[in-house]
Amino acid sequence: MADTLPATVHLVGAGPGDPELLTIxxxxxxxxxxxxxxxxxxSDEILALASxxxxxxxxxxxxxxxxxxxxxxxxxxxxxxxxxxxVVRLKGGDPFIFGRGGEEVDACxxxxxxxxxxxxxxxxxxxxxxxxxxxxxRDASSAVTFVAGQCKGLTDQDWSGLAGKGRTLxxxxxxATAAQIAxxxxxxxxxxxxxxxxxxxGTRADMRTLRTLLADLGDMVEREAVISPALIVVxxxxxxxxxxxxxxxxxxxxxxxxxxxx
Amino acid sequence: MADTLPATVHLVGAGPGDPELLTIxxxxxxxxxxxxxxxxxxSDEILALASxxxxxxxxxxxxxxxxxxxxxxxxxxxxxxxxxxxVVRLKGGDPFIFGRGGEEVDACxxxxxxxxxxxxxxxxxxxxxxxxxxxxxRDASSAVTFVAGQCKGLTDQDWSGLAGKGRTLxxxxxxATAAQIAxxxxxxxxxxxxxxxxxxxGTRADMRTLRTLLADLGDMVEREAVISPALIVVxxxxxxxxxxxxxxxxxxxxxxxxxxxx
Numbered sequence: 001m002a003d004t005l006p007a008t009v010h011l012v013g014a015g016p017g018d019p020e021l022l023t024i025x026x027x028x029x030x031x032x033x034x035x036x037x038x039x040x041x042x043s044d045e046i047l048a049l050a051s052x053x054x055x056x057x058x059x060x061x062x063x064x065x066x067x068x069x070x071x072x073x074x075x076x077x078x079x080x081x082x083x084x085x086x087v088v089r090l091k092g093g094d095p096f097i098f099g100r101g102g103e104e105v106d107a108c109x110x111x112x113x114x115x116x117x118x119x120x121x122x123x124x125x126x127x128x129x130x131x132x133x134x135x136x137x138r139d140a141s142s143a144v145t146f147v148a149g150q151c152k153g154l155t156d157q158d159w160s161g162l163a164g165k166g167r168t169l170x171x172x173x174x175x176a177t178a179a180q181i182a183x184x185x186x187x188x189x190x191x192x193x194x195x196x197x198x199x200x201x202g203t204r205a206d207m208r209t210l211r212t213l214l215a216d217l218g219d220m221v222e223r224e225a226v227i228s229p230a231l232i233v234v235x236x237x238x239x240x241x242x243x244x245x246x247x248x249x250x251x252x253x254x255x256x257x258x259x260x261x262x
Numbered sequence: 263m264a265d266t267l268p269a270t271v272h273l274v275g276a277g278p279g280d281p282e283l284l285t286i287x288x289x290x291x292x293x294x295x296x297x298x299x300x301x302x303x304x305s306d307e308i309l310a311l312a313s314x315x316x317x318x319x320x321x322x323x324x325x326x327x328x329x330x331x332x333x334x335x336x337x338x339x340x341x342x343x344x345x346x347x348x349v350v351r352l353k354g355g356d357p358f359i360f361g362r363g364g365e366e367v368d369a370c371x372x373x374x375x376x377x378x379x380x381x382x383x384x385x386x387x388x389x390x391x392x393x394x395x396x397x398x399x400r401d402a403s404s405a406v407t408f409v410a411g412q413c414k415g416l417t418d419q420d421w422s423g424l425a426g427k428g429r430t431l432x433x434x435x436x437x438a439t440a441a442q443i444a445x446x447x448x449x450x451x452x453x454x455x456x457x458x459x460x461x462x463x464g465t466r467a468d469m470r471t472l473r474t475l476l477a478d479l480g481d482m483v484e485r486e487a488v489i490s491p492a493l494i495v496v497x498x499x500x501x502x503x504x505x506x507x508x509x510x511x512x513x514x515x516x517x518x519x520x521x522x523x524x
Contacts, residue, residue, distance in 0.1 A: 013391075015285070021381065024289065025282035070400075094387055095396075097406065102396025102502055109394075119283065119391035121381050125356050129275075129381035132371075134357075134364025136408070142419055144359065145407040146398075157404055161423030240364055 004084035006113045009077050011101050013094040013120015014042045016203040021121045022046065029118065033088040035080060037073070041092025041229070070100055074107035081113040094122040098148045098172055122146070124170045124231050127202025131209040133233060133241035140236040141168040149174025149181055149232070160188045168235040175200075175230045179218025185234065190214060197238040200230040211243035220246055266346035268375045271339050273363045275356040275382015276304045278465040283383045284308065291380065295350040297342060299335070303354025303491070332362055336369035343375040356384040360410045360434050384408070386432045386493050389464025393471040395495060395503035402498040403430040411436025411443055411494070422450045430497040437462075437492045441480025447496065452476060459500040462492040473505035482508055 010029050015021040022030075030036065030049045038047065040060025047056060057076070059068040068076075080087045095101030095117055108115035124146060128135050135144040145162045150173040163169035163185055174181050175198075186192050192215035200208040212220045214234060220226075224246055233241075272291050277283040284292075292298065292311045300309065302322025309318060319338070321330040330338075342349045357363030357379055370377035386408060390397050397406040407424045412435040425431035425447055436443050437460070448454050454477035462470040474482045476496060482488075486508055495503075 016381075018287075020287035020290070021285050023277070023283050023285055023383065025280075027286065028282070094391075096390050096398065097387070098398050100400060102399040102402075102499070105394050105396065106502060115394070117391040117394055119278075119383050119387045121285065121383065122387065125358070125381045125384065125387075128358050129356075129379040132367050132377070132379055134367065136358065136360055136410075137364040138362060140364075143407055143409045143421070143424060145405055145424070147405045148398075158428065159405070162405060162407070166420065237364070240368060 006081045007084050007086040008114040008116060009081050009087045009089055009104070009108050010116050010118060011089045011091065011095040011104055012118040013099070014038075014046050014090050014092055015121040016093060016123045016126030017043050018126070018203040019043070019045045019049070021126055021203060023118065023120065025118050026120065029088050030090065033086070035085050036088045036090055037076060038090040039092060040067070042090050046090075070103055074104055077104060078107055078111040078113055081108065082111065091120070092123070094120040097122040097146055123172060123202055123229065124233075127199040127207070127231055128233070130203050130207055131197070131199055131241045131243065133197060133199070133209070133243070134237055135168050135170065137237050137240060140240070141166055144168040144170065146170050146172065148172045149177050154180055154184065159184065163190045163194065163234045165236070168233065168237050171232040171234070173228070174232045175221055175226055175228050178221040178226075178232065181232065182214050182217040185214060190234070194234060195236065195238045197233045197241055197243050198226055198230055199233065200226050202229070202231060209241055209243040210246045211238055211241065212245070212247040216247050268343045269346050269348040270376040270378060271343050271349045271351055271366070271370050272378050272380060273351045273353065273357040273366055274380040275361070276300075276308050276352050276354055277383040278355060278385045278388030279305050280388070280465040281305070281307045281311070283388055283465060285380065285382065287380050288382065291350050292352065295348070297347050298350045298352055299338060300352040301354060302329070304352050308352075332365055336366055339366060340369055340373040340375055343370065344373065353382070354385070356382040359384040359408055385434065385464055385491065386495075389461040389469070389493055390495070392465050392469055393459070393461055393503045393505065395459060395461070395471070395505070396499055397430050397432065399499050399502060402502070403428055406430040406432065408432050408434065410434045411439050416442055416446065421446065425452045425456070425496045427498070430495065430499050433494040433496070435490070436494045437483060437488055437490050440483040440488075440494065443494065444476050444479040447476060452496070456496060457498065457500045459495045459503055459505050460488055460492055461495065462488050464491070464493060471503055471505040472508045473500055473503065474507070474509040478509050
C-alpha cells in the first residue's frame with residue numbers, strides 16, 4: 001500500500017496548435033500543473049504557459065530514438081499518481097480522437113488512480129474552421145468520419161463505405177501514405193473524380209489548403225511537397241472550402257459540374 | 263454600394279455547454295462583441311460573458327413560434343455586416359459539425375462579407391471526455407462517424423456501414439427517434455447485441471451515461487426517461503466508458519463476452 005493517496009491524472013487536449021484554441025480549462029490546468037507529461041504535437045507556445053517550476057516530461061519522438069512506448073507512458077502516469085504527484089497529461093488535439101487516451105484512462109482506472117479527461121479541439125475541426133471547410137453541409141454531407149492513415153497498418157483497416165456521396169471522410173496522418181490511401185478508396189468503389197482537400201499545418205499562420213480530385217491525391221502531395229502534419233478530407237464538402245485548386249482543369253470541372261454539389 | 267466597408271462575421275463555436283470548455287479565442291470574441299447572434303444551445307452562463315452594452319439576438323426556438331429559418335439568419339448576418347456592424351454568430355458545439363455554419367459562410371462569401379470561423383468543442387467530444395468514453399481505441403475502434411438523427415428525414419439518410427465492428431457511430435439529436443434508429447441500424451446489418459451508450463446533458467453536472475445493447479435502445483430511452491440534449495454512441499468503445507448499465511444481465515454478458523472487446 002502506498003503511504004499517500006493517489007493524485008489525479010488529467011488527460012488534457014491541447015488542441016490543434018494555436019494557443020488561442022486551448023480551452024479555458026486546459027489553460028487553467030496547464031498553469032497550475034507541477035508535472036506535465038506531453039507529446040510532440042504540443043507546441044512550444046503552449047508549453048510556455050506552464051509555471052517555471054513545473055517539471056515537463058516529453059514522451060515525443062526524439063531525433064535519435066523512438067517515442068516512449070504506450071505501456072511505458074501508462075506506467076509513468078500511474079507511478080506518478082500513486083506517489084501522490086498530480087499529472088497533467090497533455091496531448092495534441094483531443095485525447096479521444098486518435099490520442100490513445102482510452103488506453104491511458106484504462107490504465108489509471110485499473111490501478112485505482114482517479115482520472116479526468118478534458119476535451120480539446122481535434123486537428124481536423126481546427127483546420128476545417130480555418131479553411132472554411134464545413135465537415136457537414138445540408139447540401140453535401142450528413143455524415144463525417146475520422147480515420148487515421150497510420151493507425152495500425154493501412155492495409156489492415158476497413159474504410160469501405162466511409163467516403164462517397166453525402167459523406168465526408170477525414171484522414172489524419174495520411175500524407176506519407178496518400179497514394180495508397182487514394183488507391184484503397186478507389187478500390188473500395190469511391191469515384192476517382194471525388195474532390196479532396198489537403199490541409200497542411202492546420203490553424204497555423206502558414207497553413208495551406210490544396211484541392212484536387214481523388215485520382216490525383218498521391219501525385220499532388222508529391223508535386224506540392226506537402227509535409228506532415230496534414231489532413232486529407234475526401235468529399236463534396238471540399239468544394240465549399242477556401243482552397244487553392246492545384247489540378248489543372250479543376251476550375252472548368254467545377255463550373256461545368258453542378259452535379260458535384262447536388 | 264454601401265457607404266461603409268463590410269464588417270467581419272465571426273462564426274464561433276460555443277462548445278458543449280460548460281463555459282470552461284470555451285476556447286480562449288471564443289471568450290475574447292464574445293467579450294469584445296457589440297452584436298451577438300446566438301442559437302438556443304448556447305447557455306446563459308456563456309451569454310453572461312458578453313459586455314452589458316452588447317446587443318444579443320436569439321434565433322432560437324421560442325415557446326410559441328418556430329426558430330428563425332436558416333435563410334433569414336443568413337440574411338441577418340449579411341445585412342448587419344454590410345452595414346458595418348461586426349457580428350459574432352455564436353453556435354453550440356462546433357460551427358461545422360451539424361451547425362449549418364457552411365451555409366452561413368457561403369452566404370457571407372457570396373455577399374462579399376469577410377467571414378472567419380472559430381472552432382468549438384463539439385457536443386460528442388465534450389460528452390465523451392466527461393463519460394471517459396474513448397471515441398477511438400486501439401483495441402476497439404479505428405473510425406468514428408458523426409451523424410444527426412434529425413438532420414433531414416431519418417429515413418432519407420443512408421447510414422449503412424457506419425456502425426459495427428471496429429467502428430464508432432455517434433448520433434446527435436437522436437433521442438426522439440431512438441427506437442427508429444435502432445431498427446434502422448439493425449436493418450442495415452448491425453448486430454442487435456452491439457453495446458450502445460446514451461449521454462444525456464453532456465458536460466453538465468447532471469450528466470447521465472447509460473449503457474445497454476442496441477436492441478434495447480428504444481425501450482431504454484423510454485424506461486429511463488432520457489431527455490434532449492443527448493447523444494447516442496454505438497460501438498464496442500462504449501464498454502470502456504464510465505456508465506450505468508441499465509440492461510439486466512449486462513454485467514454477465516460483459517464478464518463472459520471477451521469477444522466484444524477484441
